Amino acid sequence: MSTxxxxxxxxxxxxxxxxxxxxxxxxxxxxxxxxxxGPEYDxxxxxxGGRMAADRELRARQQRHDTLEIKDLPAERRTEYAEEWRxxxxxxxxxxxxxxxxxxxxxxxxxxxxxxxxxxxxxxxRDLSVEHxxxxxxxxxxxxxxxxxxxxxxxxxxxxGAMVHYRALFDDLLTNTNQGSR
Numbered sequence: 001m002s003t004x005x006x007x008x009x010x011x012x013x014x015x016x017x018x019x020x021x022x023x024x025x026x027x028x029x030x031x032x033x034x035x036x037x038g039p040e041y042d043x044x045x046x047x048x049g050g051r052m053a054a055d056r057e058l059r060a061r062q063q064r065h066d067t068l069e070i071k072d073l074p075a076e077r078r079t080e081y082a083e084e085w086r087x088x089x090x091x092x093x094x095x096x097x098x099x100x101x102x103x104x105x106x107x108x109x110x111x112x113x114x115x116x117x118x119x120x121x122x123x124x125x126r127d128l129s130v131e132h133x134x135x136x137x138x139x140x141x142x143x144x145x146x147x148x149x150x151x152x153x154x155x156x157x158x159x160x161g162a163m164v165h166y167r168a169l170f171d172d173l174l175t176n177t178n179q180g181s182r
Contacts, residue, residue: 033058040133058129065130070115078174081110085170089163096159097149103166104146107139110173128169135172138165 030051034041037058045054073081084106092099112118116127121143129136142165148154149162 030055037129037133040129040136044129061126061130065127068115068117068127070131073113073174077113081106081170081174085167089167092160092163096156097154100142100146100149100159100162100166103163103170104143107166107170107173110170114173132169132172135169138168142166142169 033055037044041054041058044057045051048054048057085103088099088102088106091102108118108124111124111128117123119127125136125139128139142162145154145158145162145165149159154162
């Protein structure tokens with residue numbers, strides 16, 4: 001076989017192998033993002049206009065998150081937060097609107113103590129999505145009810161649902177340890 005024939009066979013084969021390796025690498029990377037961010041991946045893909053844009057956005061979130069000093073809480077602080085949560089829940093019977101507002105404040109305080117910046121609701125969603133992507137829908141739903149509650153536009157059942165949603169994120173923040181789950 002001549003050298004030119006070998007080159008004509010080897011070069012296209014090498015290009016196909018390189019393309020396959022690149023495709024496999026992108027596929028693996030996307031799968032990792034989908035597993036890590038859960039439902040937040042699809043939400044971001046829809047909002048960003050596609051999977052490539054979502055991949056870029058979520059990688060940027062990871063990079064930002066890596067610069068944060070997220071820390072675990074000592075056992076005594078976790079116990080204090082759990083006791084405070086019980087108080088918020090008990091107060092719900094007499095003051096549902098106030099309890100939902102207190103639940104929001106407690107979750108925000110817990111985030112700050114763990115090391116998440118207080119960049120407002122959308123900033124909190126961005127930063128929480130890296131390690132708590134599976135509970136963000138709970139936070140969105142609870143926050144929406146809390147906002148409407150401040151305007152007097154909620155039912156007791158919606159407020160009860162908000163408490164359940166806040167509880168899901170609260171539990172995740174309280175029990176999630178910073179072990180580099182990426």
